[in-house]
Amino acid sequence: MTSAMSGTQAAGRPVRLPRSARRKQLLAAAQQVFVAQGYHAAAMDDIAERAGVSKPVLYQHFPGKLELYLALLDTHCDAMVSRMRAAMEATTDNKERVRGAIQAYFDFIDHESEAFRLVFESDLRNDPAVRERVDRVESGCIAAITDTIMADTDLSRARAELLASGLVGAAEVAARFWVAGGRQVDKPDAEALLTALSWRGIASFPLHGEHA
Template sequence: MPPTTRLPRAQRRRQLMDISLRVFAEKGYHAASMDDIAEAADVSKPVLYQHFTGKYELFLTLLDEQLAVVRDAMVSAMAEAETNEERVRGAVRTLFEYMAREDGAHRIVFNSGLGNDTEVRQRVDQFNDALIGQISEHVFNETYLDDEQAKVIGHAMAGTVLTAARYWASRRRSGEESPSLHIDQVTEHTFQLLWQGIWTFQ
């Protein structure tokens, strides 16, 4: 291997995380190895271990980052909207756009193969609870539902959007996307399904 170009520590860490994201997204957690990541980054394994103690720590670091990316984007989309209709449409579009990212980042969050791992499950559960709280606060503050009822409906909404978006992303990855599955159409259809349901509570 040729000598590794020396980069400032923070820049090298960022590079390794970006490359690791692509490797995990493509191979999945279990199939990916530190050797794969080092090779893709064109660094030696000792360089990789200078920044991360192992594959699991590296994955959790990426997971934390991606959960924050999704949460911040969803919260921003809802906070910037002026009406409930705009909030729901914006939240749906934001999740589909995240699923459409070329780096496949959503597979770190939703298709890692570590759904039964305690640390991963706790992180995802905390993410879901925070997101549902935001949905309940922004979307249901103008309905007659109480807090607990709003949370139940918020979970139903989030589950519906996530299931639809994951299926859509899998079709895109397999090369089976058709014109009828253009992001504009699927996001609008998903929004209409949710909005018609929410409207009954207003």
């Protein structure tokens, strides 16, 4: 019995789960199907079967496949932005903040590979609703870093945003390259390399009250 089906049946009879628990179960099943088959090939029948529920039960929670897919994206996009904000708030050491930003992407792609594939490698990225959510991850992570840069330096928002976008872009592209290349560099070493590269640039900007 898959994890998505846990709690679905007991002694051969359906178990009535609280609505929030059922929704979580259905999202887990949908994620497995979408990652394995892609959005276009996945069917609601497949998702219901994976979850161990009837299609009417599935439709009680999600009116269609797109709504189900978007709900999954919302969950993972919000989690990624929260991860980045947590990295910025975890310390006042700016080098460690840079390390945290890099690590947020490496952890996401390494420990939550299914979620990463849904957000960044979706076969539905041209859909406006999907594109909006993917863009929201990028803009949310950039905003978190921008706020931190502006709090510590005299840079304008436009300049801080440009720096933040460079850090986010480097972290995402490097993490994807690292996985696609078979993780040939140990994860801590990969994160340290990117941190050193990024920190050497960002550290050149003086803090409030300092002179360049």
